[in-house]
Amino acid sequence: xxxxxxxxxxxxxxxxxxxxxxxxxxxxxxxxxxxxxxxxxxxxxxxxxxxxxxxxxxxxxxxxxxxxxxxxxxxxxxxxxxxxxxxxxxxxxxxxxxxxxxxxxxxxxxxxxxxxxxxxxxxxxxxxxxxxxxxxxxxxxxxxxxxxxxxxxxxxxxxxxxxxxxxxxxxxxxxxxxxxxxxxxxxxxxxxxxxxxxxxxxxxxxxxxxxxxxxxxxxxxxxxxxxxxxxxxxxxxxxxxxxxxxxxxxxxxxxxxxxxxxxxxxxxxxxxxxxxxxxxxxxxxxxxxxxxxxxxxxxxxxxxxxxxxxxxxxxxxxxxxxxxxxxxxxxxxxxxxxxxxxxxxxxxxxxxxxxxxxxxxxxxxxxxxxxxxxxxxxxxxxxxxxxxxxxxxxxxxxxxxxxxxxxxxxxxxxxxxxxxxxxxxxxxxxxxxxxxxxxxxxxxxxxxxxxxxxxxxxxxxxxxxxxxxxxxxxxxxxxxxxxxxxxxxxxxxxxxxxx
Numbered sequence: 001x002x003x004x005x006x007x008x009x010x011x012x013x014x015x016x017x018x019x020x021x022x023x024x025x026x027x028x029x030x031x032x033x034x035x036x037x038x039x040x041x042x043x044x045x046x047x048x049x050x051x052x053x054x055x056x057x058x059x060x061x062x063x064x065x066x067x068x069x070x071x072x073x074x075x076x077x078x079x080x081x082x083x084x085x086x087x088x089x090x091x092x093x094x095x096x097x098x099x100x101x102x103x104x105x106x107x108x109x110x111x112x113x114x115x116x117x118x119x120x121x122x123x124x125x126x127x128x129x130x131x132x133x134x135x136x137x138x139x140x141x142x143x144x145x146x147x148x149x150x151x152x153x154x155x156x157x158x159x160x161x162x163x164x165x166x167x168x169x170x171x172x173x174x175x176x177x178x179x180x181x182x183x184x185x186x187x188x189x190x191x192x193x194x195x196x197x198x199x200x201x202x203x204x205x206x207x208x209x210x211x212x213x214x215x216x217x218x219x220x221x222x223x224x225x226x227x228x229x230x231x232x233x234x235x236x237x238x239x240x241x242x243x244x245x246x247x248x249x250x251x252x253x254x255x256x257x258x259x260x261x262x263x264x265x266x267x268x269x270x271x272x273x274x275x276x277x278x279x280x281x282x283x284x285x286x287x288x289x290x291x292x293x294x295x296x297x298x299x300x301x302x303x304x305x306x307x308x309x310x311x312x313x314x315x316x317x318x319x320x321x322x323x324x325x326x327x328x329x330x331x332x333x334x335x336x337x338x339x340x341x342x343x344x345x346x347x348x349x350x351x352x353x354x355x356x357x358x359x360x361x362x363x364x365x366x367x368x369x370x371x372x373x374x375x376x377x378x379x380x381x382x383x384x385x386x387x388x389x390x391x392x393x394x395x396x397x398x399x400x401x402x403x404x405x406x407x408x409x410x411x412x413x414x415x416x417x418x419x420x421x422x423x424x425x426x427x428x429x430x431x432x433x434x435x436x437x438x439x440x441x442x443x444x445x446x447x448x449x450x451x452x453x454x455x456x457x458x459x460x461x462x463x464x465x466x467x468x469x470x471x472x473x474x475x476x477x478x479x480x481x482x483x484x485x486x487x488x489x490x491x492x493x494x495x496x497x498x499x
Contacts, residue, residue, distance in 0.1 A: 027053060027300040030259055037293060044292055045483035047254045048433050049300045053236055056194070056229045057302060057430065057460045059107035059154065060337050064306065064346035065097060066112050067140065069119045070314040071351060078117025080129070080165030087119070087134040089353030094140070094147040097347075100355045101153065104363035105370060106345070108154035110196050111144050113185055115158075118165025122188075126180050129165045145189040156194030156228070157185055161212045162202055170204030175213040179220055186224040195221050197233040237304050240341055241282035245307030245332035247339035250456040252287025253302040253434050256295030289437075302460075305336035308346035309359055315348040323358040326365035327497070333370060338425070338463025340434075369497065377491035378421055379474075382413040409478035409485075413492075422468040423493040424453060426476070427461045429486040434459045437480035441466075444473035458487075465498070 027050045029043040049057065069082040071089075101109055114120045120130035121140035131140060141157060148155040159182060168174040186192055197217070201209050218235060221228055231237040238255075240247050281301070285291055292298060309329070310319045324332075329345075336343040347363065350356045355363075424441050428434055440454035441464070453466040474492060478485065 028257075029298045031295050031297060037289070040292055040295070040298075041289065041482050044254050044287075044298055045433050045435050047298050047300050049253070049302070049430055050236070052227055052229050053300060053302060054431055056237065057342060060342060060461075061104070061106045061333075062108040062110065062154075062194070062304075062342060062344050063101050063104070063106040064110050064112075064158070064308075064313075064344055065144070066115070066308075066313045066315075066346055066348045067353075068112055068115050068121060068314070069117055070115065071349070074316055076312055076314060078115065078119065078164065080116075080118045080163070082117060082119060082129075084119065084129065084131070084133040085135060087131065088136050089349075089351060092136070092138065092140075092143070092353030094143040095150070096354050097144065097349060098147045098151045098153050100360045100363060101347070102151060103360075103367060104345075104347075105367040106153075108156055108193055109144065109148060110156040110158055110194060110344070111141060112160075113141050113157040114160050114163070114181065116160050116162045116164055116200060116202070118160075118163040120181070122184070124181055124184055126177055126184070127166065141185065141189055149190060154193040155189070156192055156196060157189075158196040158198075159185060160200065161197060161210070161233070162200040164202065167205055170206045170208035170210050174204075174210055175216065178212075179216060182217060182220050183224070186221055186228075192221075192225045192228045194229045194231055195225070195234070196231045199233045231304055236301075237342075238281055238301050240303040240305040240336075243306055243308070245305055245343065245345075246335045247303060247305045247341040248284065248286075249339070250285065250288070251303055251340040251459060252457060253300055253340065253430065253459055254292075254298055255281060255287045255301050256292050257297050257299045257301065259296035303341045304344050305339075305341040306344040306346065307332060307336075308348070309362065310346075310348065313346055313348060315350045315356065317350075320356060320358050323356075323362050326362050326369055329362060329366040330369050333366075334463045334465060337461055340457060340459030340461065369495075373423065373493050373495050374425070374491075376493065378415065378419040378493060379413050379491050382415045382474075385412050385414075407478075407480070409481075410475065412473060412475045415472045415474075418470050418472045419492065419494075420468055420470045421474075421492040421494050422466055422498055423495055424464045424466070424491075425461065425493060426458055426490040427488045428458045429488040430460050432486040433483070435482040435485045436478055437482060439476065439478045442475040442477070443469045443471040444475070445471065449475060465495075468494075468498075 027048060029047050031040060069087050070076060070078050072086045073082060113122060118129050120127060123132035123139055124130050131137060145155050163169050166177060168177045203209055218230055221230055229236045232239045309324050311322050312319060347355055347359055428436060436458040438456055440451055442449045442451050452469050453464045455462060455464055
């Protein structure tokens with residue numbers, strides 16, 4: 001029996017005995033009329049993220065900053081009739097926002113450059129409803145952009161297509177107006193990492209709803225910020241479907257879409273695709289074999305899981321005692337990032353223009369908990385033996401173990417001493433696709449193996465909590481997969497604060 005020491009950075013490559021990998025890989029695939037179920041599965045296995053989608057997934061924790069006139073009116077949705085004079089933060093500090101975000105492990109901050117009320121946090125030339133007519137005067141977008149770049153933080157913005165202030169909303173001229181605003185934002189503030197649109201669409205002053213020219217918006221972004229991720233009502237990232245912070249138990253990043261939604265262009269040499277977004281996908285099951293069987297096309301379209309640290313999205317003083325605790329945020333972490341998503345956590349600045357002390361304390365404690373738990377992989381010094389696995393390569397792709405049967409993939413870890421554990425984490429190298437459909441984790445008790453947890457998909461990262469067990473032999477079984485898989489990391493951990 002062959003053995004191999006496991007380290008945190010190692011890559012475990014398992015190849016199905018009869019796996020056939022298509023020569024070309026992209027972040028979408030068309031299904032042809034003659035494709036049978038096996039051909040469709042192979043195509044799904046070959047779909048991979050674009051460069052921008054892969055980098056976005058690796059950020060894991062991102063932050064939303066809802067800030068504007070609603071901060072001062074106490075509303076969640078303004079009506080566009082607010083007097084700009086009410087916007088007057090007394091102790092504004094964008095660098096404080098960034099410091100707190102970094103202490104929380106957040107990689108990117110997205111500012112609400114314009115919410116539904118139409119009030120712009122930069123001195124736009126398109127409307128008088130902006131900071132230029134407030135007592136504050138400062139360009140909030142610029143202040144945050146500078147603070148982010150100074151600290152090495154990624155930066156993005158949200159621009160609401162719905163505008164309750166603009167008299168053009170609901171007319172053909174509104175798209176020109178919106179593109180002018182968008183162009184200002186993507187040309188005046190340096191590198192933009194994410195642009196965030198929602199699909200909110202209310203009536204304008206003329207009683208009409210606006211037709212948003214999203215393809216045109218995307219072209220503006222791709223022209224000026226080709227590396228920026230376009231999220232939610234966008235081609236790169238979809239909404240998970242709730243605002244709770246909790247993702248699906250089975251989360252596929254490869255999902256069926258209409259073939260007409262996709263146009264391939266390669267002008268930026270990043271295989272940019274999807275000039276028309278497929279739209280929100282909110283069903284419980286998005287990408288199972290049953291779902292993709294009758295697809296017109298398949299796309300890599302991963303989920304962003306958003307939630308606010310408070311009950312509301314904007315700051316309200318009455319919610320100071322209702323900030324989510326570090327333990328609650330940890331549970332959200334396990335159920336968002338730990339379910340193949342990226343977490344977008346809203347942290348609304350208060351009327352001073354600062355992150356409130358209650359939010360700051362919870363965020364910092366949250367990150368400390370994550371670091372404490374995941375700093376000690378209990379399998380780090382374990383030895384592993386592999387069964388029913390055809391190939392295994394180490395991190396240098398040189399050590400090869402040849403065994404006969406393709407499924408299931410089964411490997412046993414033996415630790416030098418018994419360990420207590422209640423968390424399992426596993427990751428696929430999604431640059432090679434998402435393929436695992438079912439897996440389980442076992443502990444040996446005496447001469448018997450006992451299952452301690454199981455799940456379906458892995459994707460970028462899967463974290464499973466379970467009742468505490470103690471043992472020195474653990475077994476992971478990959479029970480079903482769509483083709484040869486690549487695991488980038490796995491481990492057992494212990495959360496000593498779990499109740």
